[in-house]
Amino acid sequence: MKKALIVAAALAVLGIGSLYAAGGKDAGAAAGGKVKLTVWGRDLGDGEPDHAYVTALVKNFAAANPDIELDYIALGDPGLADKTKIAMAAGTGPDIFQSWGGSVMGGYADANRLLDLTAELKDVPGSAAASGAMSWKGKTYGVAPFFAIAGLYVNEGLFKANGLAVPKTIDELEKACDVFVAKNIQPFACGAKDKWPPLATYMYLTNRFGGDAFGSAQSRAGRFDADPFAKAAAKIQDWMKKGYFGPTPLGEAYGDAQQLMATGKAAMQVTGSWMCGQFSSKEFTDQTIGLYPFPVQAGGIGKETDVMGMTDIGFVATKLAEGKKAAVVRFLKYAMSAEAGAAEPGRISSVPGVKAPSKLTEMGAAIFGKAKMVQFWWDQDLPPNVTSPLNDTIQTFFLPQTDVKASLTSFEKLAEEAMGPAKK
Amino acid sequence: MKGTADAYAARKPGIRDWRRGAFVALCIAPAFAFLAAFMYYPIVETFRLSLMRSSGLGGEVFIGIQNYVRLFGDPEFLAGLSHVFSWAFWSVLIQLPLAFAVAFSLTFYMNKATGPLRVVYYLANILPSAITAMLGKFVFGPTNGIIASVASAFGIDWLRSVDFLGNPDIAFWTVFTVATWTYTGFPIVYLMARIEQIPREIREAAELDGATGWNYAVRIVLPAVSYPLRILAVLSVVGSLKLFDLPYLMTSGGPGNATVTLGITLYRQGFVNWQYGKASAIGVVIFVLSLAFTVAQFSWRAKEPE
Numbered sequence: 001m002k003k004a005l006i007v008a009a010a011l012a013v014l015g016i017g018s019l020y021a022a023g024g025k026d027a028g029a030a031a032g033g034k035v036k037l038t039v040w041g042r043d044l045g046d047g048e049p050d051h052a053y054v055t056a057l058v059k060n061f062a063a064a065n066p067d068i069e070l071d072y073i074a075l076g077d078p079g080l081a082d083k084t085k086i087a088m089a090a091g092t093g094p095d096i097f098q099s100w101g102g103s104v105m106g107g108y109a110d111a112n113r114l115l116d117l118t119a120e121l122k123d124v125p126g127s128a129a130a131s132g133a134m135s136w137k138g139k140t141y142g143v144a145p146f147f148a149i150a151g152l153y154v155n156e157g158l159f160k161a162n163g164l165a166v167p168k169t170i171d172e173l174e175k176a177c178d179v180f181v182a183k184n185i186q187p188f189a190c191g192a193k194d195k196w197p198p199l200a201t202y203m204y205l206t207n208r209f210g211g212d213a214f215g216s217a218q219s220r221a222g223r224f225d226a227d228p229f230a231k232a233a234a235k236i237q238d239w240m241k242k243g244y245f246g247p248t249p250l251g252e253a254y255g256d257a258q259q260l261m262a263t264g265k266a267a268m269q270v271t272g273s274w275m276c277g278q279f280s281s282k283e284f285t286d287q288t289i290g291l292y293p294f295p296v297q298a299g300g301i302g303k304e305t306d307v308m309g310m311t312d313i314g315f316v317a318t319k320l321a322e323g324k325k326a327a328v329v330r331f332l333k334y335a336m337s338a339e340a341g342a343a344e345p346g347r348i349s350s351v352p353g354v355k356a357p358s359k360l361t362e363m364g365a366a367i368f369g370k371a372k373m374v375q376f377w378w379d380q381d382l383p384p385n386v387t388s389p390l391n392d393t394i395q396t397f398f399l400p401q402t403d404v405k406a407s408l409t410s411f412e413k414l415a416e417e418a419m420g421p422a423k424k
Numbered sequence: 425m426k427g428t429a430d431a432y433a434a435r436k437p438g439i440r441d442w443r444r445g446a447f448v449a450l451c452i453a454p455a456f457a458f459l460a461a462f463m464y465y466p467i468v469e470t471f472r473l474s475l476m477r478s479s480g481l482g483g484e485v486f487i488g489i490q491n492y493v494r495l496f497g498d499p500e501f502l503a504g505l506s507h508v509f510s511w512a513f514w515s516v517l518i519q520l521p522l523a524f525a526v527a528f529s530l531t532f533y534m535n536k537a538t539g540p541l542r543v544v545y546y547l548a549n550i551l552p553s554a555i556t557a558m559l560g561k562f563v564f565g566p567t568n569g570i571i572a573s574v575a576s577a578f579g580i581d582w583l584r585s586v587d588f589l590g591n592p593d594i595a596f597w598t599v600f601t602v603a604t605w606t607y608t609g610f611p612i613v614y615l616m617a618r619i620e621q622i623p624r625e626i627r628e629a630a631e632l633d634g635a636t637g638w639n640y641a642v643r644i645v646l647p648a649v650s651y652p653l654r655i656l657a658v659l660s661v662v663g664s665l666k667l668f669d670l671p672y673l674m675t676s677g678g679p680g681n682a683t684v685t686l687g688i689t690l691y692r693q694g695f696v697n698w699q700y701g702k703a704s705a706i707g708v709v710i711f712v713l714s715l716a717f718t719v720a721q722f723s724w725r726a727k728e729p730e
Contacts, residue, residue, distance in 0.1 A: 082695050089480035089700075107698065111481035193590055195676060248566035250590025250679040256567045265567075385479075388696040392500070396680050399592060410499075 034069040035327045038094040040084065043313070044074040049277050049345050053146070053313060056343030061334050068327050088113045088318075095321035095328060096142075100311040101133035102380035103387075105141060108316075114141045115317040120329045124336050129374045130350035133311045142316035143332045145340065146347040148272040149309030149368045150200035152295070153279060156288045158185060158267045166290070168304075170208065170235075170297045177244045180267050186246040188239070189266035191254035192398050195391040196379060198236065201270040202394050203308045203378060204294040205232035211301030214378060217415070223422040224415050225408035228301075233404035236397040249398050262287065270294065273364035274312050277346020280358035291363040307371035310380055312347050383418045386411070467711065473704035480700040491705035501706065503681035504689040507596065507671075511603075511685070512664035516657045519604050523611030524653065528641050530612075531619045542613060549609030557673030560602035564588035589675055592682035599671050599683050606670075607663075611656050618652045619645055658721040662714050686710050 043054040058072045073094070075083055080098060087093030088108055099105050108114050118140045124131075130144035154166050159176070162183065167173035177187035191197035206213055210228020217224045240249055246266070258278065260266035262285035269275075279289040293304045315335055317328045334340055341354040348356075348365050356362040368374075379387040393411045396402045416422070474491055476484040495501045526545060530538050548556070563570045566587055575583035588598040622645065630640050668687030671677060677684035677692075686706055694703030 078695075085480065085695055085698070107479065107481065111479075111483075113481065193675070193678065195678065247585040248587035248590050250592075251566035251587040252590070256565070259567060384696070384698040386697070388692050392678075392680070395678055399680060402680075 034067055035324050036069045036071060037096065037321070037324065037327055037331060038071045038073065039315070039331070040080060040094040040097040041072055041074050042077050042080045042098045044076070046074075049281060050274070052277075053341065053344040053347070057335055057340045060340065061331060064334070065327075065330065068330070070331070093318055093320060095324065096315050096317050096331060099134075099142060099314050099316040100377070100380050101135075101142065101144065101314055101316070102310060102376055103382055104380060104384055105134070105316055106136040107384055108318075109136045109139065109141055113319055115319050115321055115325065115328065117141060117317060117325075117329065117332070120325070121332065124333060125352050126336060126350040127368075129309070129368075129371075130311065130314075133376060134314055134316065142314055143336045144311040144314035144350055145335050146274075146312035146314075146344065147309060147350045147368065148274050148312035149307050149348065149364060149371070149374070150204070150270060150272050151291045151293060151307075151364060151367050153261060153269045153271065153275065154290050154292055155261065155264060155267045156290045158264060158287075166292050167295045170205075170295050170300075173295045174239075176267070177239070177242070181243050186260060186266040187244040187268060188246075189252070189257035189260040189269040190245050190249055191252055191257035192245065192249050192395055193251055193253045193256075195395045197254050197257065197271065198394050198398070199377065199379060199391060200272065200308055202232055202236060202397070203375065204270065204302075205235050205297075207302035207306050207308070207375065208232075208294070208297040208300045209235075209302070211306070212373070212375075214375060217422065218382065218419075220420055220422050222424065224412040225405060229408050230405050233394075233397045233408060236394075237400070237402065237404055240398050241400055245398070250395070261285070261289065272309070272312070273348050273361070273368075274346070276348070276358055276360040276364055277344070280346060280360045289360065291360050291367070293367050303372070305370055305372040306375065307367060307373065308375050308377070309368065309371075310376045382415075386414050386418045389414050470704045470707045470711070473700055474708045476701045476704075478700040478704075479698040480694070481698075484701075487701070491702045492709075494702065495705055495709070500681050500684055500692075501686075501689050504677075504684045504686045504706075505709075507684060508664045508667055508686050510596070511600065511667060512661040514600060515603075515607070515660040515664055519608050519660065520611060520653060520656055522604070523608050523656070524615055524646070524649070526608070527612045527615035527619055528645055531616055532637060532641070542616060545612045546609040548606040549613075551606065553669035554673060556602060556606045557670055560599070560670075560674050561589070564598050564602075566590065590679050592679050595675050595679060595682045599674050602674065603670050607660075614656065615649055615652060618649050622648050655721065658717055662717050662721075665710055665713050665717070 039058075041054055043051045046055065054072075054074075058070060062068075062070045081104075084093060084097050088111070091113075093113075105114070116139045118135075118138075121131075121140050121143060124143060126143065126145075127147060130147045131140065133147070134140060134142045134144050152167075156166075158180070159166060162176075162179055164176045164179060165172070167176050180187040188201075190201070203214070206228045209231045210226070213222060213226060213228035216222035217226065217229070239245060246252065246260075252260070257266070257269060257271075258275070261269050261279070264287045273291065276291065278284045279287075279291075293307075296302065296304055315332055317325075317332065321328045336351055338351055338353045341349045341351050344354075345357050346361055348361060348368055356365050375381075379390055382390060389411060393407050396407050397404055412422070473484075475486060475488060477487050477490075478484040530541055530545075551559075561569065566572055566589065569588070571586075571588070572584055575581070587594070589595055626644060627640065630644055635643070666687055667685045668691065671683045671685050672688050672691070675683045677688040686709065690703050690706040690710070693699045693706060
């Protein structure tokens, strides 16, 4: 009995000891006196064209900084968002994580989980929109080497073959759609099954009808079921009924939409400039695709120079990295360097001096360059507790029986709970 | 049993002293600590959080039962609740009879194909949900799905335009069909094991009495597997309450709320909307419902004939 007691006690001590050893290790220290930086990313470092920047960034930074041990962990989407959320709630996590900035980053900043790098990053060159997206309440928490804008991707070959010009107004757009429907070509590839893809279209339509209606609703000067929102929703529903999004709009995921564009089965797609690389790649598509500003509404308020967009690839530092700020800043500055950005085959760089790698990127950069107003993605600019309902609401516009006004009023009620009542 | 324990205690009176208690406590401690840390504490914490307004990043505010009140006015939650009960109902009504029919056929007409077929039926059950969902999309997808491709090839336009995953009236049944394919494997194997335990003499006697296959199935086999069927029914119901992976991977709960489940709503509220309090309230609802059915399961077990 005594012997058994001793054995059990020894096992318990060993167990506690091993738990202590596992948890007590200094996560910041690496072998050989190196500083260890843990980076959680969305993009895999697998060498695929759309991950080329991250792959090169990790490889080249490690080579150029032998005193820093870089541990890059790719978590995908929504893996990165989910894991970051859990880690932040528990007060753990990486030193740096990939982020689009905006209100999600702001939530972490408000909870004092992020590292204020305003002073350290103030001289890093980059576009105002990109640094704005990575700032919250006047403080800068990270960098955005690439900035995405949404635009109208047009299959130029299909337009030419059907005697159509790239539409500049919504009326012209609808006429082109009618021609394509008559010829059994799907006018728009969308991917509404995934909920977020139609957001860009809806944002543009709302803007074209009512200008900065979103800004008004966001500041609670207006409501989310005001006229421009309702007109834009009704327009999407009307387009759906006319077959502009094809026969199965809610069954098509974003990947399906890409394929429809790549194979010439769809004539247009409203999406982000992150697709420039793939739509330029001869391996991905044999179609000739161009990127143009979203058309304007005759008599509407929004202008061609009102552009929807946000961080494409960005990085934010956490409070856990406070003791290794120098290494963090070195990584973030390298991420913003022309050298690191040179590997990217398609995205629009925020860094001056980085040459556009494709004709499509040039077209996107031109739209971005002329922008007089840049509206961040609504689902990254609103409080996190209403972003998922926002995309759910937009998806319902694709159902013929939806009362779009009632749907928007339901969303407005949620917004009131989260953001307070609207003034009018 | 009691007599044996008393006799043992009588022979070893010292065994009852504090050292025995300490030894037992020491043996139980690791398991108890594990359970306390990873099961009991999260359950208690979930109950506590369900009474709070919390984003998970601090600043919790006690709001009583407001999260529950809001839940029962939330169309997404109500849709999720309705779908899991529908799922449970149809699972019991479709998957279990199907499993019984297959299990009975495989055992009744036992031959060289029975073994391989048992593996084939069970194979779907061991596939990861992600693979199952991919296969489901491969069949029902609107652009490159098998059905859409075949319909296009043969010019069947009405079938080509059926949006299996995007039509709210059909999407639930599409996901359920894929689930039936994958989830029926386990009941088949479980029921086969039970049916194979029925003594061969009983079947021979039934055959001598002129019983047909149908009579044998309904009058002998079905009563013999009634208890396993009840267990499987309870497992189906509890599994339905916790359902998440397949609907999420195939449709993300959409279109609209057409395939949303309680698990998907919980995920969205907690991880996407940052509403830990509301998500915890959904967790409590799932827990209470699962507990109720588990208690029912144990009470059925108690009534099982010897």
